[in-house]
Amino acid sequence: MSAVDLLQPILEGVQRNNFFNGRLLSAEDLRADQDATRAQHAQLGRAIGEGVAWGLDVTVASAGAERPVVRVSPGLALTRLGALLPLREEALVTLARSASARDDGTGLFADCVKPAPLTLTGDGAYVLALAPASGFSGTALVSDPNTTATGRGACGARFTVEGVKFRLVPIDVTHLAGIGALRSRILPLLPPADAAARERLRNLLAHLCFGTAVLRAHFTNPSATIDGQSIATGWGVLDAMRSRGDLTDCDVPLAVVVLTARGISFADTWSARRRPIDAGAIGAWRRGRGP
Numbered sequence: 190m191s192a193v194d195l196l197q198p199i200l201e202g203v204q205r206n207n208f209f210n211g212r213l214l215s216a217e218d219l220r221a222d223q224d225a226t227r228a229q230h231a232q233l234g235r236a237i238g239e240g241v242a243w244g245l246d247v248t249v250a251s252a253g254a255e256r257p258v259v260r261v262s263p264g265l266a267l268t269r270l271g272a273l274l275p276l277r278e279e280a281l282v283t284l285a286r287s288a289s290a291r292d293d294g295t296g297l298f299a300d301c302v303k304p305a306p307l308t309l310t311g312d313g314a315y316v317l318a319l320a321p322a323s324g325f326s327g328t329a330l331v332s333d334p335n336t337t338a339t340g341r342g343a344c345g346a347r348f349t350v351e352g353v354k355f356r357l358v359p360i361d362v363t364h365l366a367g368i369g370a371l372r373s374r375i376l377p378l379l380p381p382a383d384a385a386a387r388e389r390l391r392n393l394l395a396h397l398c399f400g401t402a403v404l405r406a407h408f409t410n411p412s413a414t415i416d417g418q419s420i421a422t423g424w425g426v427l428d429a430m431r432s433r434g435d436l437t438d439c440d441v442p443l444a445v446v447v448l449t450a451r452g453i454s455f456a457d458t459w460s461a462r463r464r465p466i467d468a469g470a471i472g473a474w475r476r477g478r479g480p
Contacts, residue, residue: 234271247444395460400425
């Protein structure tokens with residue numbers, strides 16, 4: 190808390206370099222100015238809210254077991270940290286049965302926790318998420334050959350490029366909190382034996398993502414609290430996955446995908462994706478005060 194008088198500045202905002210003729214500039218100075226611009230953009234992004242702004246529809250392109258592929262349309266999403274995630278062209282994403290995390294980025298997204306390598310085994314439900322990525326483009330000569338250049342060996346990289354990557358995160362139905370009675374109904378359906386079982390599983394996973402059991406209890410008794418807060422403290426299994434660290438604040442869920450030994454059983458977009466919404470309004474609603 191700051192005690193100030195009228196018109197007294199509170200200088201706690203983004204710091205930018207003060208440029209003037211004769212000042213010596215280093216790479217660190219210029220990177221600091223880039224970081225300041227990125228921080229201001231993140232503030233705007235957080236004001237808009239996390240979620241999918243438009244596009245990023247997920248459909249099955251190839252359901253086969255050898256090479257399951259989903260198609261993701263162009264679109265734009267925002268993370269909880271305010272980062273913009275644009276996908277400019279349609280992407281065909283191969284859901285490999287085994288994949289290790291590879292990060293050759295530039296550290297532009299240091300607030301994101303690097304996920305552990307993922308190995309897909311057995312039948313299960315997964316969240317397909319979009320996350321930020323970064324890399325290098327082009328080359329630039331350095332004035333001193335003994336200088337350690339970043340990104341291109343003896344030469345430095347000319348550009349740092351911001352992009353996106355896709356992650357497939359398991360929904361641990363067996364151990365995740367907040368699943369309740371749905372657990373005993375979902376597990377026997379993995380993998381679904383027929384079309385009817387597949388549609389039941391799709392329905393139950395949607396209930397899981399929307400947290401309908403918690404919401405039903407909340408609307409039955411809106412004044413009920415736990416430790417002074419509304420019982421609606423989460424937004425289904427996606428919030429439970431964030432609490433456990435399976436999903437990070439850099440991930441934007443796009444779809445729920447069920448994989449079996451035969452390939453993709455289904456990909457359901459609308460159970461996982463959310464439209465951008467003000468985080469303050471969500472917090473006030475969870476505390477039972479309203480926006």
